Amino acid sequence: MVEAWYMDSLDDDQRKPHRMEPNQSVSLQELEKLGVYHLKLNADIYEADPELKKIRTERNYTFMDIITIHKDTLPNYDEKIKIFYAEHLHLDDEIRYVLEGSGYFDVRNKDDKWIRISVVKGDLITLPAGIYHRFTLDENNFVKAMRLFVGEPVWTAYNRPADTYKARQDYLTFLAQVA
Secondary structure, eight states, X not given: OOEEEEBOOOOSOTTSOOBOSSOXXXXXXXXXXXXXXXXXXXXXXXXXXXXXXXXXXHTTEEEEEEEEESTTTSXXXXXXXXXXXXXXXXXXXXXXXXXXXXXXXXEEOTTSOEEEEEEETTEEXXXXXXXXXEEEEXXXXXXXXXXXXXXXXOOOOEXXXXXXXXXXXXXXXXXXXXX
């Protein structure tokens, strides 16, 4: 099961867990109220996994690629890490499937507080279009993930503030309806 918690406000190393004291866990149900969904799959068989194939077909994930984030494999590593950690949104859902390693997705809740979601091998996470979020490696400094897309991939991130985009407005409407 995915683990999530409210973050502290310390500005030190972004790769640390940043748990509040005492820890304030966030349930999978609370994440779903934000439009964040999680599945656990068997990453050891991802190339032939019938469950992944079924998910891709049902959700129309027609494009995928694999990214490895590590200083020895990702060109312009330091620059990319800064880009991934800048608070932003996308106009489409962000779907990531962790094949190896681990990291953190941080998302804003309806009160604009940060929630940190730990992702590890086998976690498939979907962040809805319009949600403010960011990504960072954890202290292991390595993740290999499948990126899934509906149709052609769109890589554009819109840094905050990006409240005028339709995806953001639609997301805020969704939040108001589930409140």
